[in-house]
Amino acid sequence: MKEQLLLIGNGPAGMRCVEEVLKRAPTRYQITVFGAERHAPYNRILLSPVLAEEKAPSAITTHDDAWFEERGVTHYKGTRIVAVDRHAKIVTSADGRRFPYDRLILATGSRPFMLPLPNQDLPGIYGFRDLDDVAALADEAQYAEHAVVIGGGLLGLEAAAGLRRRGLAVTVVHLCDTLMEQQLDAQAGAMLRSVLEQRGIQFEMEARTCAYVKDEPSGRVAAIQLAHGRRIRCDLVVVAVGIRPVIDLAKTATLDHGRGIRVDDHMRTSDPAVYAVGECAEHRGRCYGLVAPLFEMATACAAHLTASPTQTPAGYAGSLVSARLKVSGVDLFSTGRVQPEADDEVISLTDATLGVYKKLIINNHRIVGVLLYGDAFDAAWYFAKFAAGESIESIRDQLIFGASFVDGGADVAGGAVAALPDDAEICGCNGVCKGAILNSIATKGLTDLAGVRAHTKASASCGGCTPLVEQLLASALGPQAAPPRKTHTVCGCSDHDHAAVRAFIRENAGLTINQVMAALQWRNAEGCAKCRPALNYYLLCAAPADYVDDGDARFVNERVHANIQKDGTFSVVPRMFGGMTSADQLRAIADVVDKFAIPAVKVTGGQRIDLLGVQKADLPDVWADLNAAGMVSGHAYGKAVRTVKTCVGAEWCRFGVGDSTALGIRLEEELWGSWTPHKVKLAVSGCPRNCAEATIKDIGVIAVESGWEIHIGGNGGTKVRVTELLTKVKSADEASLIVRAFLQLYREDAYYGERTAAWLERVGLAHAKSQVIEDAAERDRLAARFDKAQVRAHEDPWSRDAGLPAKQPQRFTDLKAPVPFPV
Amino acid sequence: MLLPSPGEATWIAVAKLDDIPVRAARVLHTETHRIALFRTSNDEIFALEDRCPHRNGPLSEGLVHGDQVTCPLHQMVFELRSGQAVYPDEGCVKRFAVALRDDTVWLDTTAQPAPAVATACRV
Ligand code: SRM
Ligand SMILES: Cc1cc2nc3c(=O)[nH]c(=O)nc-3n(C[C@H](O)[C@H](O)[C@H](O)COP(=O)(O)OP(=O)(O)OC[C@H]3O[C@@H](n4cnc5c(N)ncnc54)[C@H](O)[C@@H]3O)c2cc1C
Numbered sequence: 001m002k003e004q005l006l007l008i009g010n011g012p013a014g015m016r017c018v019e020e021v022l023k024r025a026p027t028r029y030q031i032t033v034f035g036a037e038r039h040a041p042y043n044r045i046l047l048s049p050v051l052a053e054e055k056a057p058s059a060i061t062t063h064d065d066a067w068f069e070e071r072g073v074t075h076y077k078g079t080r081i082v083a084v085d086r087h088a089k090i091v092t093s094a095d096g097r098r099f100p101y102d103r104l105i106l107a108t109g110s111r112p113f114m115l116p117l118p119n120q121d122l123p124g125i126y127g128f129r130d131l132d133d134v135a136a137l138a139d140e141a142q143y144a145e146h147a148v149v150i151g152g153g154l155l156g157l158e159a160a161a162g163l164r165r166r167g168l169a170v171t172v173v174h175l176c177d178t179l180m181e182q183q184l185d186a187q188a189g190a191m192l193r194s195v196l197e198q199r200g201i202q203f204e205m206e207a208r209t210c211a212y213v214k215d216e217p218s219g220r221v222a223a224i225q226l227a228h229g230r231r232i233r234c235d236l237v238v239v240a241v242g243i244r245p246v247i248d249l250a251k252t253a254t255l256d257h258g259r260g261i262r263v264d265d266h267m268r269t270s271d272p273a274v275y276a277v278g279e280c281a282e283h284r285g286r287c288y289g290l291v292a293p294l295f296e297m298a299t300a301c302a303a304h305l306t307a308s309p310t311q312t313p314a315g316y317a318g319s320l321v322s323a324r325l326k327v328s329g330v331d332l333f334s335t336g337r338v339q340p341e342a343d344d345e346v347i348s349l350t351d352a353t354l355g356v357y358k359k360l361i362i363n364n365h366r367i368v369g370v371l372l373y374g375d376a377f378d379a380a381w382y383f384a385k386f387a388a389g390e391s392i393e394s395i396r397d398q399l400i401f402g403a404s405f406v407d408g409g410a411d412v413a414g415g416a417v418a419a420l421p422d423d424a425e426i427c428g429c430n431g432v433c434k435g436a437i438l439n440s441i442a443t444k445g446l447t448d449l450a451g452v453r454a455h456t457k458a459s460a461s462c463g464g465c466t467p468l469v470e471q472l473l474a475s476a477l478g479p480q481a482a483p484p485r486k487t488h489t490v491c492g493c494s495d496h497d498h499a500a501v502r503a504f505i506r507e508n509a510g511l512t513i514n515q516v517m518a519a520l521q522w523r524n525a526e527g528c529a530k531c532r533p534a535l536n537y538y539l540l541c542a543a544p545a546d547y548v549d550d551g552d553a554r555f556v557n558e559r560v561h562a563n564i565q566k567d568g569t570f571s572v573v574p575r576m577f578g579g580m581t582s583a584d585q586l587r588a589i590a591d592v593v594d595k596f597a598i599p600a601v602k603v604t605g606g607q608r609i610d611l612l613g614v615q616k617a618d619l620p621d622v623w624a625d626l627n628a629a630g631m632v633s634g635h636a637y638g639k640a641v642r643t644v645k646t647c648v649g650a651e652w653c654r655f656g657v658g659d660s661t662a663l664g665i666r667l668e669e670e671l672w673g674s675w676t677p678h679k680v681k682l683a684v685s686g687c688p689r690n691c692a693e694a695t696i697k698d699i700g701v702i703a704v705e706s707g708w709e710i711h712i713g714g715n716g717g718t719k720v721r722v723t724e725l726l727t728k729v730k731s732a733d734e735a736s737l738i739v740r741a742f743l744q745l746y747r748e749d750a751y752y753g754e755r756t757a758a759w760l761e762r763v764g765l766a767h768a769k770s771q772v773i774e775d776a777a778e779r780d781r782l783a784a785r786f787d788k789a790q791v792r793a794h795e796d797p798w799s800r801d802a803g804l805p806a807k808q809p810q811r812f813t814d815l816k817a818p819v820p821f822p823v
Numbered sequence: 824m825l826l827p828s829p830g831e832a833t834w835i836a837v838a839k840l841d842d843i844p845v846r847a848a849r850v851l852h853t854e855t856h857r858i859a860l861f862r863t864s865n866d867e868i869f870a871l872e873d874r875c876p877h878r879n880g881p882l883s884e885g886l887v888h889g890d891q892v893t894c895p896l897h898q899m900v901f902e903l904r905s906g907q908a909v910y911p912d913e914g915c916v917k918r919f920a921v922a923l924r925d926d927t928v929w930l931d932t933t934a935q936p937a938p939a940v941a942t943a944c945r946v
């Protein structure tokens with residue numbers, strides 16, 4: 001039987017350990033992983049961009065279920081281990097299950113230190129540590145107006161910047177007189193503060209919080225009380241004053257511990273069968289709070305776990321750490337000493353206009369401290385010299401100007417990275433050096449950033465070194481380097497991206513598809529099956545009243561208003577507004593089925609009925625009969641508004657708080673017929689139980705006691721994505737207005753073929769909010785443009801007057817050979 | 824393109840030009856085949872069997888662009904002239920000799936493929 005290796009804690013340190021073990025000895029252990037959080041392992045350091053709405057929560061997952069499955073690793077998420085019995089070698093989970101081990105790794109991380117102040121349990125007070133914190137903060141940010149962040153360190157400032165980006169007023173309360181005093185000196189701290197102040201963040205320096213104040217009616221936090229007497233009103237508090245290693249398990253199992261779980265250089269605790277890595281470990285008297293050291297620990301631990309009994313692998317000797325602040329637009333790097341000591345010398349450079357400040361602390365011709373503010377491009381270069389203890393005596397006079405200056409002037413092509421030695425560390429988070437990256441590029445034939453990330457992990461964590469990795473790629477590949485940022489070319493017929501094509505169409509009214517292609521020098525005069533439909537849509541969207549739709553640029557389904565099936569027959573889906581139907585409609589459908597001998601009738605996943613296997617020649621007659629019974633096309637075939645699913649709602653349901661059926665019908669009546677970049681699906685639920693599954697729709701509306709929540713950007717298809725909350729409104733009228741404005745924004749903004757989910761991931765929720773919620777005038781303009789486009793779009797394409805059958809009947813019938821012949 | 828000689832009995836008139844929509848196709852039923860008659864935007868006519876070699880998709884329902892057609896089922900692209908799939912797809916479709924005389928579309932009933940443009944295409 002294989003040895004059982006158990007990991008408690010599926011954070012970055014633990015998961016890296018598992019990866020390293022698998023890399024070295026893929027089959028040696030049967031591995032089981034426990035994580036207390038209900039999520040798949042994710043990259044914790046990217047919580048800051050998630051809070052700032054720069055990344056979707058789903059985008060930071062590092063190991064999904066498939067990852068575990070493929071490697072035969074058992075994963076119990078949402079499972080907290082509550083006891084370790086070292087004698088029996090068994091761990092017990094909170095729900096009472098017991099798991100034996102041969103070796104055990106503790107990687108339980110840290111928890112935020114929550115100030116023990118009066119009223120500390122009030123609702124509205126949060127730490128900033130995990131996805132649930134961020135989800136709760138994002139939720140609160142919908143309604144809160146003023147947030148206080150206690151702590152002006154790295155984490156506190158990232159929290160403040162994130163909440164500010166969500167539109168809250170933010171005050172940072174900091175104990176010292178300098179922000180990030182562990183990493184910055186007074187000058188850099190002041191520069192950082194003034195930049196953040198310009199973004200609307202306020203600071204209360206040298207201020208100690210001594211109590212939380214309760215809001216009587218709501219029972220939530222209403223203010224914080226400062227020691228010098230002042231109160232700051234707020235409806236949300238984030239505490240970011242430090243972290244404490246999580247060592248409860250180790251304590252009760254009587255493992256040696258100080259601040260963290262004590263380990264030797266092989267990450268072994270006082271029990272040789274138990275290891276500890278990550279923030280919970282204490283190595284040579286030190287606990288770390290950044291990922292780079294944790295990854296080194298993981299490597300050392302895995303090396304020991306997989307070594308043969310006669311080997312002693314190299315151990316871990318402690319780490320030099322450096323810090324970067326992940327607030328977009330602020331470039332800041334710091335490592336080593338911040339303040340000069342007795343016989344240190346300082347070289348510094350300040351350019352107030354450019355907002356650049358660099359300081360190097362030198363001792364005996366060696367760099368012992370680096371602080372770069374405003375331009376941290378040479379960070380890796382300095383860090384390499386610092387870490388190697390290299391003498392800088394010979395280059396001292398130019399050192400402060402950076403790598404490209406020292407190494408022979410303006411080396412524009414290679415950039416600063418060209419000057420780095422091969423063992424210089426490029427990615428601090430993952431400990432990847434320049435040589436390793438170049439080697440992967442050469443041996444694996446990598447051509448883009450994504451490839452380098454996948455193979456080396458460089459720039460895959462905090463992303464701070466992305467420009468350096470891009471430079472390395474460019475210098476390694478020369479001219480064949482892929483462009484650094486992905487552009488969305490429409491198709492192979494042209495090099496223009498969607499955005500450029502749309503801009504051209506907006507500025508040049510009245511063109512046809514072929515004219516656009518000619519003007520933009522398309523390589524194929526009539527394009528292809530990708531770009532023709534895209535251009536047709538862009539032209540239609542730009543001039544809804546005047547553009548003559550080009551039927552030949554539409555996929556067969558949209559041309560004949562039915563879905564082509566694998567055998568060349570078609571399926572027909574009449575609209576059932578809000579999923580409601582009637583005896584009359586059903587009777588008409590039954591008659592159509594009989595009359596045209598339609599072989600299959602199916603209830604769809606979209607709350608309506610599909611008639612499958614209709615002959616093409618019968619389509620116009622099928623439609624005529626359905627039209628006669630009052631039914632119109634369901635656009636089940638189109639990049640268009642599809643269904644609005646509803647639940648029974650307040651009319652009937654004992655839980656319903658809103659008339660979801662009525663609102664759903666209303667929305668479908670207002671929106672149907674609209675052509676969109678990709679299909680658009682809606683749902684309206686009558687209460688948060690959400691029986692209409694609104695939170696995986698492009699637009700989902702959910703009734704709550706006080707009105708309607710409008711959610712956007714969900715997808716239930718290939719890659720499931722849960723919606724994000726756009727706003728809350730009181731009435732159905734407001735809901736309709738917001739929905740129409742949002743839909744128009746999507747119509748005008750998204751690339752053809754991009755569902756709302758992908759589009760929102762690209763542009764961010766904040767963008768949609770700024771147009772549709774925060775700017776009332778823009779919202780009204782968007783809705784008005786939508787309504788204008790609907791004047792024409794509301795024609796039923798099935799009707800004999802409006803649709804293709806009337807205009808081109810020959811499209812629906814075949815030719816018969818005049819004389820029978822057998823070819 | 825082969826021109827039918829009026830006296831030759833193997834050629835028959837199958838359609839008028841305007842029976843076939845521009846930049847699209849119309850299906851012609853014979854005793855044994857469905858033949859897709861394509862009309863390009865500059866009024867050239869091509870005849871291919873209306874069956875995609877991939878999974879029998881009806882090419883007549885495909886999007887026509889230039890002298891190519893994209894299969895409606897899984898988007899393989901074919902040259903109308905040769906019946907060959909366009910790189911990176913592979914495969915080819917059976918072709919028929921057609922000709923346009925004045926406004927009439929003629930088809931050769933001897934099932935001779937049109938002169939091969941691409942040698943690798945087997946009919
Ligand atoms: C008929 C139906 C299945 C059924 O029997 O229930 C269906 C049938 C097809 N779906 Fe669907 N989808 C149907 C509900 C759904 C749903 C459920 C829903 O709408 O609540 C989903 C997941 C929700 C979503 O879209 O977010 C769904 C996600 C997809 C996807 C994946 C979309 C994505 O963004 O990942 C595709 C592929 C695509 O659109 O590119 C797809 C594509 C298709 C196509 C059009 C495939 C094709 O290109 O031919 C199927 C057409 C069959 C036909 O000829 O009728 N269908 N499809 C459902 C029609 C609903 C309706 O009344 O209009
Ligand atoms: C918002 C934010 C931004 C950050 N930014 C940076 C940055 O830019 N650069 C940087 O280097 N570092 C950054 N950090 C720090 C970095 O995230 C941590 O150093 C790192 O996550 C620690 O990894 P870990 O695996 O030791 O612990 P954790 O990531 O805390 O993982 C431990 C996991 O173990 C689970 N666990 C604990 N006890 C149990 C139990 N009994 N049973 C089961 N599971 C348990 C926990 O729920 C947790 O999921 C940031 C941290 C935060 C919160």
Ligand code: SF4
């Ligand atoms: S899931 Fe949708 S696309 Fe797939 S087979 Fe079913 S209907 Fe077709």
Ligand code: FES
Binds near residue numbers: 875876896897899
């Ligand atoms: S049937 Fe033509 S591409 Fe699949």
